[in-house]
Amino acid sequence: MKEYVVRAPAKINLSLDVIGKRPDGYHEMRMVNHSVALSDILVFKENGQRIAVSCSDPKIPTDARNLVHRVAEKLQARFGIDRGVQIDIQKNIPSEAGLAGGSADAAAAILGLNLIWELNLSLGEMLAFGSTIGADIPYCCYKGTALVEGIGEVIKPVKPLRKLPVLVVKPQIDIATPWAFGRLDSAEHVAHPDIDRVIQLVETEDYAALGSAVGNAFEQVVFQDYPEIGEMKAKMLESGAFASIMSGSGSTVIGYFSDKPAAEKACEAFRRNYFLTFLTEIE
Template sequence: MSKIILKARAKVNLSLDVTGIREDGYHEMRMINHSIELADVLTFYPREQGIVLTSNEHTIPLDERNLVIKVALKLQNQFTIKRGAKIHLEKRIPAQAGLAGGSSDAAAALKGLNTLWQLGLSQSELLKIAVTIGADVPYCLVGGTALVEGIGEKITPIGDLRKMTILVVKPDIDIATPWAFKKLDNSIIKKHPDISALMALLKQDAYHELNEVVGNVFEAVAFADYPEIAAIKKEMLATGALASIMTGSGSTVIGYYADWELAVKMWQQFKEIYPLCFLSKTEESGGENYVE
């Protein structure tokens, strides 16, 4: 095997709720996640020993601070792997944008190294390792559209979303997840998203009602400190988006469009203000990677 190439799909929250805090300090979550076509690309090459990570993006760490390296070292230690690997990470998913780029890369690393090193681990075995790496990593292993609960370890796949165009806008605001959780813990949240209502709507294919039920509990704290994020969402809805939501802990805002031409028009408008602005599409489950 000369190389393995995997796509690591970006993740979007169609709805996100925080339902409590466990005794160990971890937050209990309930959310609907889905994959989009935007993806990083990881290429794995066999190496006699040592782990080497390279990337086209000079701003990301290439040592143990990177989840890809963390995954490789964990697998080596857990299964006494003497062989190494060279991994090249082609970054396309923006960092600190609520799109789970790092977690998706980690999930791809679990899959890629499982194949490269011929470990023979099942998906359930990989999921047990994934939950020790990060909260979004188990979902990123599964991909598609899913209800995700607990601390990210409970994943229930649901039917794929209708094919829609997605407008992704990230203002020049970086929100650290620990900051967002701390703000949330110290706030009184008056409205929580109705995840069950959203699941029922999706099952009924009632997409014209989508914006009435989607929600993200982090919007309350993010909008208070960064009204620019709220303004982006408001503009998307005012100009014809089926729904709009801030994904993750922010600051990226997603707009869902049934009309491709309208989505392109809005992308052209937003990109004049926000350079980090692009179009993507909802992604069906099962299309997240390929192997050579």
């Protein structure tokens, strides 16, 4: 029996800007994304003609509400596949955290099903298919350091970041992305980070200057309603991070460190108050 194991790395926004809302309801974005070693693990096995999904986190639905299940159904229908699949998800990425865990799993499903069903899809075809299901999925198929534009379908490579230690801290606050977009749409003024400047600093490896350049347009509205998240960012910088940012629409706060001992010390401090604290590294 065939079996494939695929990692689904978490997605982090080094910087994120919301350009505006389109007539179709989607938002135009500009983001500098990168992957980290913190990953979900998906295992694919042949399973007659039935699609079955299981997950180690009982709070995650495993029916058609799950993006992984939706990917399998759509690929099966599109290519007339008469074989089923069992997909087991080992969940390590926190949900509703701004880390694109669901999209990362969906991207891993495209990669895994491409193998087990022998679809022979190119990366471009996988990205195009992923965009029909979710805006973050094309990047999660691509991975690495990249400029992501449009609604997530335009991906341009950026010089890879060094494998620096990254501290990932998720408070007991869940933020729904539609809520965050709604709050941003109604804001009188939106602070737009300089994405081009961030890319320039990454390309020249001027990490010392990144701390004052990185930004996330969602922070202004999220910190207003959830000041604890803003306080976490301040504490991250006080703990020795050269840059800190909220990822996605929140609520996870990211800290970038130049050396591992400082990151480990900060990890110990945050773990006393936040159960979902992970020390990982840039991929």
